[in-house]
Amino acid sequence: MLDPNLLRKELDVVVQALARRGVAFDAERFNALETRRKAVQIETETLQARRNAVAKLVGQLKSKGEDATEAMAEAQAIPARLKELEAELSDIQVQLSDWLMTVPNLPHASVPDGEDESANVEVRRWVPVALDDQGLPQPFTFEPKDHVTIGEGLGLDFESARRLTGARFMMLRGGLARLHRALAQFMLDVQTGEHGYQECYTPYIVNAATLLGTGQLPKFKDDMFWVTKGGQEGEGAEQEGEADDLYLISTSEITLTGAYRDTIVAEAELPFKLTAHTPCFRSEAGSGGRDTRGIIRQHQFDKVEMVQLVHPSQSYQALEEMAGHAEAVLQKLGLSYRVVALCAGDMGFGAAKTYDLEVWLPAQHAWREISSVSNCEAFQARRMQARYRPEKGKPEYLHTLNGSGLAVGRALVAILENYQQEDGSVVIPEVLRPYMGGQERLTP
Structure with a gap:
């Protein structure tokens, strides 16, 4: 898998290198996902800081015998939003990871140019x-x-x-x-x-995680011979999905x-x-x-x-x-x-x-x-x-x-x-x- 930090810092270099392989990398899609990721992370960090500040405020108000109702209501609402943001960030990261799993390696500078x-x-x-x-x-x-x-x-x-x-x-x-x-x-x-x-x-025979690691999956599944774990057959086994497959x-x-x-x-x-x-x-x-x-x-x-x-x-x-x-x-x-x-x-x-x-x-x-x-x-x-x-x-x-x-x-x-x-x-x-x-x- 390509280095995400390289994509963030030198996206143009990555796009040009992949073009040498005949691969058109969708920079616009990557930038859109990155923009969403950054926005979610910024909001998460801001809310986490606010959560700490509100918790401190509630303590101060109670210690002074003042009304802390409004602050407590805000404190109770923050965890729900943080959970939403966590789910959204996870979804963005899964999209990025699944996509990058299908992108080939960058050619070394000494590799000759050419299509075939x-x-x-x-x-x-x-x-x-x-x-x-x-x-x-x-x-x-x-x-x-x-x-x-x-x-x-x-x-x-x-x-x-x-x-x-x-x-x-x-x-x-x-x-x-x-x-x-x-x-x-x-x-x-x-x-x-x-x-x-x-x-x-x-x-x-190996599992899917091994093939994901060495690059055969997900792109080249049709080039492999595979069997369902435990010899399961039928509709139920098919629905188990790739995680239950073993491959020659x-x-x-x-x-x-x-x-x-x-x-x-x-x-x-x-x-x-x-x-x-x-x-x-x-x-x-x-x-x-x-x-x-x-x-x-x-x-x-x-x-x-x-x-x-x-x-x-x-x-x-x-x-x-x-x-x-x-x-x-x-x-x-x-x-x-x-x-x-x-x-x-x-x-x-x-x-x-x-x-x-x-x-x-x-x-x-x-x-x-x-x-x-x-x-x-x-x-x-x-x-x-x-x-x-x-x-x-x-x-x-x-x-x-x-x-x-x-x-x-x-x-x-x-x-x-x-x-x-x-x-x-x-x-x-x-x-x-x-x-x-x-x-x-x-x-x-």
Whole structure:
């Protein structure tokens, strides 16, 4: 959530920053609510002072034996008006809070301008294979097949998944299932053993308050899968409302970051570096039917997530480090990739700055996102009330960062396409072979 004090002091700056994201902030509405809020607070403070003065006056009149009837009548009327003002102030604050919960974060000054992905800026690329005449990776002397064609000969089973559940789910069998598991274990080992993250096992189901804190609710409810608490059904359960709903996580960023909701930690404990391997569940309501073939965009997929909660002065250094932590996994796997700085119009709701890592997929002849690393600054922490206590002074909001380290299914796609052989087999990257019992390739 945006800082209300920033809105009050530098509203024009906020309006201009949100315009970079293509968001028109209603300054007139905000000013009207603020004017009402100030008027209510002034009247409240004036009445509170008058209440104290009248109480003193009543005491003085009674002590002198004078008539205090009029003063007592005024004293008795004040509490009712104060209660009305309290209700009005609460209503204004709820309106402001509910509204600001739907407003995205402000882009950092270093974020490129632009409306969509066409304005994203490539920062660097890493290509360990030969290049074609266009300067793009060219690892093959034959026409590469896509991951679906390769995978179906190795244990990628869409038909069973369709019978079990429906479209956009997959079942893996045999060596391919083991390779999927090997990738997750390898990623966890890199992040914990080399980059200092603490491994966590988290719930896969969370409550609405957790999602409000990390920014998925209220704006993105339709992108989530949710169930009613206790398995309640029918009209009565529906009327219970959002507070009684539980949700399947769309990323373990939600649980790793949300674990610090309503907490104050010591400054000396910072930073917190956390990682987890979890399934992720997404309805893909806003995907517009993209990537319906294969396993690029599934309703259920696995991801190894990285989260950091840091001192505000360290968050942009942490962002660069986290991008490097995701890059290290791709480099160890020998996969060509590039790092892209997202423009203001293409960033996620809570991000102040984001880098996407895009891996090369030969069959698509395209770079495809495999990791997204974002600094949310204090945006999530303010919603969650996640703070740290400096040695001197009042508690302050943490800065939160998150990133994929990596998306397991998309890494599997990249390996199938980049390590395929002309006979339909797939060479297993050397760093994964210890997790595969020494196996060197998957054979149809």
